[in-house]
Amino acid sequence: MVTRVLASPPDLLPGRATIVGTDSFIRLFDKKSGEEHFRRLVTNVPEVGDLLVSSVGIGTHTGHETDEVDAEYRHAITRAIELGINIIDTSVSFRSMRSERAVGWALAEAVARGMITRDQIVVCTKGGYLTFECDRPAYNLNPHQWIDNTYFRRGIIESWSDVVGDCHCIAPKFLKNQVERSRRNLGLETIDVYYIHNPEEQLNGVSRGEFNARMEAAFKALEEETAAGHITCYGVSTWKGFRVPPQDRQYLSLDDLVTIARSVGGADHHFRVAMVPFNLYMRETAEVANQWVEDEQKTIYAHGKKHFDLDSFLGAAKHYGIQVIASAVLGQGKLTGYVGEIIRDHNLPVQVLHCIADLGDGATDAQCAMQFARTTPGIITAMAGMRHHFHVDENAEVIKRIATYQYHPNLNIDPFSWSYGN
Numbered sequence: 189m190v191t192r193v194l195a196s197p198p199d200l201l202p203g204r205a206t207i208v209g210t211d212s213f214i215r216l217f218d219k220k221s222g223e224e225h226f227r228r229l230v231t232n233v234p235e236v237g238d239l240l241v242s243s244v245g246i247g248t249h250t251g252h253e254t255d256e257v258d259a260e261y262r263h264a265i266t267r268a269i270e271l272g273i274n275i276i277d278t279s280v281s282f283r284s285m286r287s288e289r290a291v292g293w294a295l296a297e298a299v300a301r302g303m304i305t306r307d308q309i310v311v312c313t314k315g316g317y318l319t320f321e322c323d324r325p326a327y328n329l330n331p332h333q334w335i336d337n338t339y340f341r342r343g344i345i346e347s348w349s350d351v352v353g354d355c356h357c358i359a360p361k362f363l364k365n366q367v368e369r370s371r372r373n374l375g376l377e378t379i380d381v382y383y384i385h386n387p388e389e390q391l392n393g394v395s396r397g398e399f400n401a402r403m404e405a406a407f408k409a410l411e412e413e414t415a416a417g418h419i420t421c422y423g424v425s426t427w428k429g430f431r432v433p434p435q436d437r438q439y440l441s442l443d444d445l446v447t448i449a450r451s452v453g454g455a456d457h458h459f460r461v462a463m464v465p466f467n468l469y470m471r472e473t474a475e476v477a478n479q480w481v482e483d484e485q486k487t488i489y490a491h492g493k494k495h496f497d498l499d500s501f502l503g504a505a506k507h508y509g510i511q512v513i514a515s516a517v518l519g520q521g522k523l524t525g526y527v528g529e530i531i532r533d534h535n536l537p538v539q540v541l542h543c544i545a546d547l548g549d550g551a552t553d554a555q556c557a558m559q560f561a562r563t564t565p566g567i568i569t570a571m572a573g574m575r576h577h578f579h580v581d582e583n584a585e586v587i588k589r590i591a592t593y594q595y596h597p598n599l600n601i602d603p604f605s606w607s608y609g610n
Contacts, residue, residue, distance in 0.1 A: 194255070194258050194286050194289045194290065194293075195289070196289055196292060196372050196373050196374075196375060197289075197292045197293055197296045197374075197375025198375075199296075199375065200371065200372075200375055200376060200377045201295065201296065201299060201306045201375055201376050201377060202306065202377045203305075203306040203307050203377060203378065204236065204306070204307065204376075204377070204378035204379075204380055204420055205236070205239050205306075205307055205308070205309060205310045205311070205380045205420070206235075206236050206237060206239070206307045207236065207237030207238055207239060207240065208237070208307065209305055209306070209307025209308045209309075210226075210239050210240040210241065210274060210307070210308055210310065211240055212305075212307075212308060213240070213274050213304070213308035213309075214226050214240055216272075217272040217587075220272060220587070220588070221272050221587050221588065222587065222588055222589045222590040222591055223590045223591065223592060224243070224590065224591040224592050224593075225242060225243050225244075225272065225587055225591050226240045226241065226242055226243070227240070227241055227242075227243060227568040227569065228240060228241075228568075229241050229310070229381075229460070229461070229511050229568060230460060230509065230511065231420050231421045231458070231460060232421065232456050232457070232458055232460060233414070233420055233421065233458070236420055239310055239380070240274075241274060241275045241310050241568060241569055242272060242273045242274050242275055242569065242587070243562040243568070243569055243570060243587075243591045244272075244273050244558065244562060244569065244570055244572070244583060244584060244586065244587060245273060245275040245276065245277055245513065245569045245570065245571040245572070246264065246265060246268040246273055246275075246276055246277070246571070246572070246573075246574045246580070247276075247277045247278070247515070247571050247572055247573040247574065248261055248265075248276070248277065248278045248282055248283075248287040248288075248290065248291060248573065248575075249279070249282050249287070249573045250520075250573050250575060251283060251287075251575050252283075253283050253284055253286050257283070257286075257290075257575065258286055258289070258290045258293075260575045260576060260577075261287065261290040261291070261294070261575055262290050262293055262294040262297070263577055264574050264575055264576060264577055264579070264580050265290075265291060265294035265295075266294055266297070266298060266303075267577045267580045267581070268574065268580050268584065269298060269303065269304060269309070270303075271580065271581070271584040271587060272584065272587045273580075273584065273587075274308060274309050274310060275309075275310040275311075275312065275513075275569055275571075276291055276309065276310070276311050276312065277312045277313075277463075277513075277515070277571050278291050278311075278312070278313045278314075278374075279313055279314040279315070279317075279383075279385060279425075280313060280314065280315050280317075280319055280366055280369055280370050280373065281314070281315075281316075281317040281319040281385065284319060284320040284321065285319060285320075285321060285369070285373050288313060288370055288373035288374050289373045289374075291311065291374055292373055292374040292375035292376065293375075295309060295311070295374070295375070295376075296375055306376075310380045310381065311374060311376060311379060311380050311381075312379075312380060312381035312382075312383065312461075312463075312513075313370045313374065313379055313381075313382060313383070314382070314383040314384070314385035314425050315362075315363055315366030315367065315369075315370065315382070315383075315384070315385060316356055316357065316358055316363075316366075316384050316385035316386060316387065316389070317355055317356055317385055317386075318335055318339070318351070318354075318355050318356070318357060320334075331354075332354075335351075335354075339362065339365075343361070344361050344362055344365045345357055345359060345361070345362050346359070346361070350362070352389055352390050352392055352393035352394065353389060353392055353393060355389075356386070356389040356390060358384055358387060358390060358402055358403070358405075358406040359402075359405070359406075360405050360406060360408065360409035363384070363406055363409050363410065363413075364409055364412075364413060367379065367382060367410075367413050367418050367419060368418070370382070371418060377417070378417055378418060378419065378420060379418065379419045379420070380419075380420045380421075381419075381420065381421055381422070381423060381460075381461050382410065382413070382419040382421075382422045382423075383422065383423050383424055383425035383461070383463060384403075384406055384410075384422070384423075384424050384425070385425050386425065386426055386427055386429075387399075387403060387406075387424050387426065387429065387440065388426060388427070388428055388429035388438040388439075388440055389438075390402060391437055391438050391439075392437070392438070400444060400448060403445065403448050404448050404451065404452060407422075407448055407449050407452045407453070407457075407459060408452040410422040410458070410459075411452055411453045411457065411458060414458045420458075421458040421459075421460040421461060422458055422459060422460070422461070423459060423460060423461030423462050423463065423510070424440070424445065424462050424463070425462075425463035425515070426440060426462065426463065426464055426465075427465060430442070430462070430464050430472075430473055430478075430479070430501040431464070431465070431470070431472040431473060431476070431478075431501075432472075432478070433476075433478050434478060434480075439478070441479065441480065442462070442479050442501065442504045442505065442508060442510065443479070443480055443481065443482065443496070443504070443508070445459065446459065446508045446510070459510070460509075460510065460511060461510065461511050461512075461513060462505060462510050462511070462512055462513070463512075463513045463514075463515050463571070464501065464512060464513075464514065464515065465514070465515050465516040466514035466515070466516070466517065466561055466564070466567065467514070467516055467517045467518065467519050467523060467557060467560070467561060468519070468523060468556075468557055468560055469519055469522075469523070470516065470519075472501075473500065473501040473502055473512075474500055474501075474502050474564060474566070475500060476500060476501075477498040477499055477500055477503075478498070478500070478501065479498065479499050479500065479501050479503070479504035480496040480497070480498060480504075481496060481497055481498070481499045481503065481504045481507050481508075482496055483496065483497050502564075502565070502566035502567075503566075505566060506566055511568050512566055512567055512568060513567070513568060513569045513571055514561045514562075514564075514567045514569065514570050514571060515571050516572075517557060517558055517560075517561035517562075517570040517571065517572050518554055518557050518558070518572045518573075518583075519557070520573075523553055523554065523557040524552075524553055524554040524557070524579075547559055547586070547589060552582060554572075554579075554582055554583055555582065555583065555585055555586050558570055558572065558583055558586050559586050559589065559591075562586070562591055563591055563592065563593055563594050564593070565593040565594075
């Protein structure tokens with residue numbers, strides 16, 4: 189079978205998600221969703237207001253670069269919206285831009301059918317990795333030659349010193365180019381949340397001082413994109429950065445990032461969101477005190493000498509007003525209880541199942557994992573990749589349940605004592 193190049197939607201949908209639009213989406217599900225299924229995402233953009241987002245989100249990371257997978261995502265996104273999910277996550281690098289284009293087509297079709305309006309749906313995407321086009325021209329070229337043709341000769345990247353590991357760049361011109369690519373792929377006039385994708389990758393190749401300088405330039409570029417109306421707000425999507433101890437090379441300091449955002453955007457900066465992996469197995473962002481947080485009261489008592497205390501990442505995010513979206517809440521499929529497309533008996537430990545309240549005895553592993561993440565204090569949305577409509581149906585069942593935040597006791601599970609992913 190010949191796989192066609194998935195084109196971008198022909199036109200950019202005008203507008204963006206707003207408080208008025210997302211509130212109207214909520215009203216469609218008043219009697220279909222449990223308490224606190226929808227949460228507030230502060231944008232710091234007065235004309236937009238605070239967005240109201242679902243506690244379950246749909247991601248688009250996995251799958252082959254084929255027409256079949258594109259169609260699966262379009263169907264899954266449509267189904268997710270029908271069931272009360274109004275936040276979608278993707279990236280320019282997912283499936284060589286095909287995931288963004290699949291999202292764009294799904295939204296364009298839903299708007300054309302009158303199923304939704306643009307202002308009801310929150311779309312998040314990312315940039316930072318050098319990525320191939322949908323038709324993969326690099327297969328017939330030396331990858332460095334393709335990068336040179338695509339980015340260097342066009343002046344998008346000025347020097348190889350801006351690229352870490354031959355794959356990662358956060359230079360201002362490059363990020364602005366990636367925002368424009370994503371807008372075209374998605375067919376959207378405005379992207380609601382734009383992340384720098386895994387900024388900690390830069391620390392594999394540059395000093396921390398140089399990293400902070402690069403992040404300052406990147407945040408300045410994204411503030412300019414916000415002012416231009418190309419994005420509403422921005423953030424960072426990380427894998428290791430907020431989970432590791434301060435001495436780790438790839439450690440990210442939220443205090444440093446907020447300080448940088450304030451330096452380029454003032455008190456009303458638009459660095460508002462962080463995406464971090466969080467699930468039953470990966471709980472570091474909630475349980476490990478690895479972030480230095482300024483105690484303003486103690487600073488006052490010390491006559492202006494700043495005083496810092498250690499807190500978890502989620503605690504630090506609350507302190508600095510950064511909203512947190514959890515990724516990999518199903519452990520990239522390992523917490524679902526599935527073998528292929530066949531569901532099996534519970535693979536989760538009994539003590540885990542017992543700590544997930546309000547789901548009942550018939551809940552699947554995936555539903556337990558989803559409920560755990562979305563009810564953890566500090567998480568506004570639990571994001572999971574969903575390519576098949578039956579996964580959407582299964583995961584969305586938790587929407588009917590109460591989503592009130594609850595402090596889960598430390599599970600005290602030896603990660604080697606149960607079969608994660610077997």
